[in-house]
Amino acid sequence: MACSARLGGVTALQAAGVGGLTDTAIHVWVTKSTRKGMPTTAPNVVLHESRRWGVDDATSVGIPRAKPGVAAVQAALWSRTVREASLMLVLPVQQRVVTADHLIEIFDRVHRHEFRTVLRQVLEDIRAGSHSMNELDFVNMCRAHGIPAPAQQVARHGPDGRIYLDCRWEGSGVTLEIQGAGHGQLLNTLDDDLRLLGLATDGDVALSVSVLTLRVDAARWFQRFGELLRVRGASVPTLRPAG
Structure with missing residues (x-):
């Protein structure tokens, strides 16, 4: 040995x-x-x-x-x-x-x-681009619910320099921030809110979702999210209403 x-x-x-x-x-x-x-x-x-x-x-x-x-x-x-x-x-x-x-x-x-x-x-x-367990879990949940996997950690130029987006569906103009445990701190939450406001100003649909929501009621969230993607032109199957 x-x-x-x-x-x-x-x-x-x-x-x-x-x-x-x-x-x-x-x-x-x-x-x-x-x-x-x-x-x-x-x-x-x-x-x-x-x-x-x-x-x-x-x-x-x-x-x-x-x-x-x-x-x-x-x-x-x-x-x-x-x-x-x-x-x-x-x-x-x-x-x-x-x-x-x-x-x-x-x-x-x-x-x-x-x-x-x-x-x-x-x-x-x-x-x-999945650089956390929350992001890995989210991509797997997308697959399970028939949602196309997003591009992740997409670089964009913001007012304060380069920013990285958790998830973006490029063809639909939809951006999503995943609010995990690390996002619970005030400064991180403020940064996320400002980033989403900036993206919305540029014409994106800019959303956030907490991991708690995904753990408690993922089926209903993905049903509504699929509806949004379809409205924005994505090919997403119609999900059965949750509950």
């Missing part, structure tokens, strides 16, 4: 400076069959044996550990749920530790895993 053991997964992401990860176990990846003959492991250490990763996937300086992109993919593959795995992929991109393109390049080396198909779509959504 001493020769091939390296920090991996969540632990390597934490070492790379990714915040928001609460796992306190120490994840170590080793070459296959390293565990043979080992009487025990240290407390709080989780060993992951694999032939998938090689010496080029580890850092060459400092504490031996997986490179950030490899660590993110490892953490996703070692997760217990798809949602947890998605978080492992979105956080390092959101925090600009790695790019979505780099994660896709690494992930495409994975040929067999129970989460592979859904995580590949998650990575495409991240590359398209």
